[in-house]
Amino acid sequence: QVQLVESGGGLVQTGGSLRLSCAASGRTFSNYAVGWFRQAPGKEREFVTAISWNGGGTYYADSVKGRFTISRDNAKITVNLQMNNLKAEDTAVYYCAAKRGMIAACVSMYDYWGQGTQVTVSS
Numbered sequence: 001q002v003q004l005v006e007s008g009g010g011l012v013q014t015g016g017s018l019r020l021s022c023a024a025s026g027r028t029f030s031n032y033a034v035g036w037f038r039q040a041p042g043k044e045r046e047f048v049t050a051i052s053w054n055g056g057g058t059y060y061a062d063s064v065k066g067r068f069t070i071s072r073d074n075a076k077i078t079v080n081l082q083m084n085n086l087k088a089e090d091t092a093v094y095y096c097a098a099k100r101g102m103i104a105a106c107v108s109m110y111d112y113w114g115q116g117t118q119v120t121v122s123s
Contacts, residue, residue, distance in 0.1 A: 002026040002098050002112040009094060009117030012086055018119060020081040022096030030054070030074040033103040035110060036081050038092035038119075045095070050103035051079060059103055063089075086121045093118050 008020040022034065035050035049060045049070045058070055067086075072079040079096060094117050097110035104110070 002029065002032060004096050004098060004112055004114035006094060006096050006114045006117040009119045011120045011122060014086065014088060014121055014123045016086050016121070017082070017084045018086065020083065020094055020096075020117060020119070022079040022081075022114060024077045024079075024098065029077045029098070032098040032100055032112075034070075034072060034079040035097050035099070035103065035105070036070065036079075036094060037097060037107060037110075038090075038094045039116075040089075040092040043092075045107050047105040047107070048094070049081065050105065052103050057103060059105065061105070083119070086119075088121050088123045091119060091121050 003025045005023045033052050036048040037045050039045040051058050051070045051072050055072045067084050069082040096114045098112045099110045
């Protein structure tokens, strides 16, 4: 089992920045790829970004490319998501998730999920 807890969400104005963190406990976290997903009211959960087990590979949704940066610290068993130049359409509950093996963009491929943290961007 891997337990994930997100933090860092909040209210920010358009153009502002937030840094989300995903803290892990349980099995060897460094064996897992980690993804960030988000879900806005009335919409399906969507992929945001993911990072490989060793941090050597990353993948971003087109909607956040150039604005968001994912990173991980396996010593501190955390994965961070730096979000810059936030837009109103970034408003959602953000979830981190973990899976063994290669990074992926599909919700169903992730085995472990956090409870989510709310990000609200006001215009």
